[in-house]
Amino acid sequence: MKKIHLLLIATLLSFLVPLSFARDPLEVPPYLSTAKLQGSGRLTWWGLHIYDASFYRVGSLSSSEFALDMRYQKSFSGKSIANRSAEEMKRTGVPDEQAALWGKELASFLPNVESGQTLTAIYSPRQGTIFYHDDKQIAQIPGAEFSKAFFGIWLDPKTSAPKLRTELLGQTCPPPLFNEAC
Numbered sequence: 001m002k003k004i005h006l007l008l009i010a011t012l013l014s015f016l017v018p019l020s021f022a023r024d025p026l027e028v029p030p031y032l033s034t035a036k037l038q039g040s041g042r043l044t045w046w047g048l049h050i051y052d053a054s055f056y057r058v059g060s061l062s063s064s065e066f067a068l069d070m071r072y073q074k075s076f077s078g079k080s081i082a083n084r085s086a087e088e089m090k091r092t093g094v095p096d097e098q099a100a101l102w103g104k105e106l107a108s109f110l111p112n113v114e115s116g117q118t119l120t121a122i123y124s125p126r127q128g129t130i131f132y133h134d135d136k137q138i139a140q141i142p143g144a145e146f147s148k149a150f151f152g153i154w155l156d157p158k159t160s161a162p163k164l165r166t167e168l169l170g171q172t173c174p175p176p177l178f179n180e181a182c
Helices: 002-014 078-091 096-107 146-153 162-169
Strands: 035-045 046-059 067-074 118-124 127-135 136-141
Touching: 035 067, 035 162, 046 127, 046 146, 046 162, 067 146, 078 096, 078 146, 078 162, 096 146, 127 146, 136 146
Parallel strands: none
Antiparallel strands: 035 046, 046 067, 067 118, 118 127, 127 136
8 A cells, every 4th residue: 555655646746847847958969069958848749759959059059059959758750750850941941842852852861760879969159950869969950940840840830849949949049050149
């Protein structure tokens, strides 16, 4: 009876834990070693926990370098992640043809992910977007145009996940890449 009582208390306490979370510091390339967690949140869809996201800024909050780290809680094929990314880019205003091209490029390297695995994207103005799967570099796409469209999935005001955007940005402005007045 005592075990059941303790289990009931533990279960009730688990409902009091906030949905926000703190991740261990992101392992990043040396040129991003000063990255600091700016915000984190959880993406749910129809009540399903899809992934936890963490947004890192390098140095000051006005820095143009940043990273987005996603720890998946469900398994997805790389192709389905790429297709969803292209759809989300269209939602933020990327023309259909361009979003389709970038979706195909993403599908060429995004791996299948299992629960607990991470995908990380880092933006550097000089290098573009660098992708990692469980801390191993898998691709790099140069240029600010792709980067703005890709990171806009989470950071653009027209995102389909405004609550997550708010959690990632906290009380600060989006990176300069978005040229958004605050």
